[in-house]
Amino acid sequence: MESIFERLWRLGPAAFVLKAIVAAVAADGLLLGFILLRRFYRKRYFAKRDTRVFELRKDWDRLIAGEIPYETWRQNPFDRRIVETIALDALEAAGAEESTRLLKFLRTSGLIEKRIYEARTHTGWRRMRALVALGQTRAPEGIYALAQGLRDRNLEIRLAALRGLGRTASPQAAQEILAWVGEKGLCVPALPLQSALIQCCVERPQILIAYVQHARGALREVLGRVLGEVATPALSVDLLQFVGDDLDELRAAAARAMSHSERGVAFTALNELVRDPVWFVRLRAIISLGQLSESRAIPDLLVGLTDSHRLVRFRAAEALVEFDMPMVPIFQKVVATQDRYGLQAYLTALENAALREKLEEDLQSGAAAGDAEKMHLCNILRMGTLSGEDPAMVESAPAKSAFP
Numbered sequence: 001m002e003s004i005f006e007r008l009w010r011l012g013p014a015a016f017v018l019k020a021i022v023a024a025v026a027a028d029g030l031l032l033g034f035i036l037l038r039r040f041y042r043k044r045y046f047a048k049r050d051t052r053v054f055e056l057r058k059d060w061d062r063l064i065a066g067e068i069p070y071e072t073w074r075q076n077p078f079d080r081r082i083v084e085t086i087a088l089d090a091l092e093a094a095g096a097e098e099s100t101r102l103l104k105f106l107r108t109s110g111l112i113e114k115r116i117y118e119a120r121t122h123t124g125w126r127r128m129r130a131l132v133a134l135g136q137t138r139a140p141e142g143i144y145a146l147a148q149g150l151r152d153r154n155l156e157i158r159l160a161a162l163r164g165l166g167r168t169a170s171p172q173a174a175q176e177i178l179a180w181v182g183e184k185g186l187c188v189p190a191l192p193l194q195s196a197l198i199q200c201c202v203e204r205p206q207i208l209i210a211y212v213q214h215a216r217g218a219l220r221e222v223l224g225r226v227l228g229e230v231a232t233p234a235l236s237v238d239l240l241q242f243v244g245d246d247l248d249e250l251r252a253a254a255a256r257a258m259s260h261s262e263r264g265v266a267f268t269a270l271n272e273l274v275r276d277p278v279w280f281v282r283l284r285a286i287i288s289l290g291q292l293s294e295s296r297a298i299p300d301l302l303v304g305l306t307d308s309h310r311l312v313r314f315r316a317a318e319a320l321v322e323f324d325m326p327m328v329p330i331f332q333k334v335v336a337t338q339d340r341y342g343l344q345a346y347l348t349a350l351e352n353a354a355l356r357e358k359l360e361e362d363l364q365s366g367a368a369a370g371d372a373e374k375m376h377l378c379n380i381l382r383m384g385t386l387s388g389e390d391p392a393m394v395e396s397a398p399a400k401s402a403f404p
Contacts, residue, residue: 053082060086064105074109084111088136103139112139119145127152128160135164143168147176151184158188166196171207174200178211186219197226205230209238212250224249228284231257236266243269248278255284259291266292274300279309286312290319298323302333305342313342317349327359331377340386347384356381 056079062068063083073079084106091102106112115137118130131149134142142164149161165173177197186193201208205227212223224247231239231253239257242250255273258266266288273285286304289297297319304316320330334346350356363378380386 049078049082052079053086056082056086064101066105066108070109080111083109084133087111088133091136091138103137106137106139112137112142116142116145119149124154128154128157131157131160131164135160135167138168140168140170140172143170143173143176146173147180150177150180155188159192162188162192162196166192166199169199169202171200171204174204174207178207181219182211182214186217186222190218190222194222194226197223198229201226201230205232206235206238209235212242221247221249224253228253228256233257233259240265240269243272248281251276251278251281252284255281255288257288258285259288267294267296270297271300274303279307279312282307282309283312283315286315286319290315290322293323295323295325298330298333302337302342305334305345306337306339310345313345314349317342317345318352320346321349321353321355326362327355328362328377331359331363331381332373335377335380335386338386343380343386344384347381 056063056073059068063073064087073083087102087106091099094102112134115130115134119127119134119142122130127149131146134146146161146164146168149164150158152158152161162177165177174197177193177200181187181193197208208223208227208230212220212227215223227239228249234257236257239250239254242254245251245254251273255270258270258273270285270289270292274282274289276282276285282304286301286307289300289304301316301319304312305320307313307316320334321327323330331346334343337343347356350359360378360381363375363381
């Protein structure tokens with residue numbers, strides 16, 4: 001009797017086509033079977049998980065309080081993952097009292113120590129998962145393990161460790177990050193590094209000063225941006241060295257810190273920074289001048305009122321409106337600049353502060369005594385334009401600059 005192989009041999013080249021068709025059908029069948037089996041398994045897994053989550057949720061308060069022995073769920077990896085996930089999710093939205101309670105539970109149950117051990121010993125995605133969970137806890141004892149993750153060769157793991165350190169918002173974490181970038185340089189994208197340092201340095205921004213002084217290139221630029229965001233008046237003396245720095249962010253940081261420093265030093269530095277070629281440095285200088293609230297700042301604020309950038313003009317106008325002194329002399333100086341954009345910014349600030357009617361009353365009371373100049377100022381206030389300008393042309397004219 002002729003076998004199947006002999007029949008295939010007589011087919012010649014068609015045998016190879018038939019074999020390929022059979023192999024493809026078999027492969028498709030196996031793939032379809034795998035997909036169906038995987039779906040069945042996942043359906044059972046999620047059903048089992050939902051049931052177990054519901055059971056744990058019913059006794060969640062007793063479980064957190066330790067009334068249910070930890071051994072009843074901690075020895076089971078399935079239950080342990082569910083409990084940890086629920087606790088970390090609750091920690092994200094918890095208030096101060098609830099956060100303390102959840103963190104105590106994570107400590108006493110040993111879940112934090114377990115994640116610290118995994119972050120130190122595991123590699124690859126297991127280490128990254130441990131670092132992410134450790135960062136969610138914001139526990140100070142996890143800072144050193146997270147700092148070790150910064151030196152991993154995998155970029156994703158380094159980023160997970162960096163974000164975790166940022167979430168702790170701890171000066172100790174900032175020191176670990178700064179020591180790492182001082183050793184390795186800028187080996188992660190700038191934005192995550194900047195975000196983590198801003199969160200960690202808010203409490204003690206002075207730790208940045210020494211690193212900014214010795215950093216170079218792109219790293220110094222990132223640290224300068226961070227210092228510009230977290231600088232406080234307590235750093236005013238330390239930041240004087242950056243008033244003439246080549247880096248824009250450091251000049252902006254110096255301008256921000258001058259708002260509550262010694263008056264003589266502050267006005268000298270801000271007088272220079274208000275004429276800086278970079279708009280956000282001028283903006284910070286104008287804001288600091290407004291916070292000083294002294295009449296000798298008015299000339300520099302008038303310079304800001306004629307600035308080419310819209311935000312600088314508006315901030316200067318707000319500072320002039322908020323001065324605790326008669327508004328008429330200031331309005332006279334604003335009109336004397338003969339800058340229609342500055343005038344519009346000042347009038348907008350008056351409207352926002354609900355002081356336009358008060359200024360008009362002051363001008364009218366002076367005009368009643370026969371003051372022609374105040375009558376002229378009153379007309380400018382009502383028309384919203386300088387003398388000789390057509391209001392329609394002012395409204396349609398392009399501004400000096402738009403937002404960058």
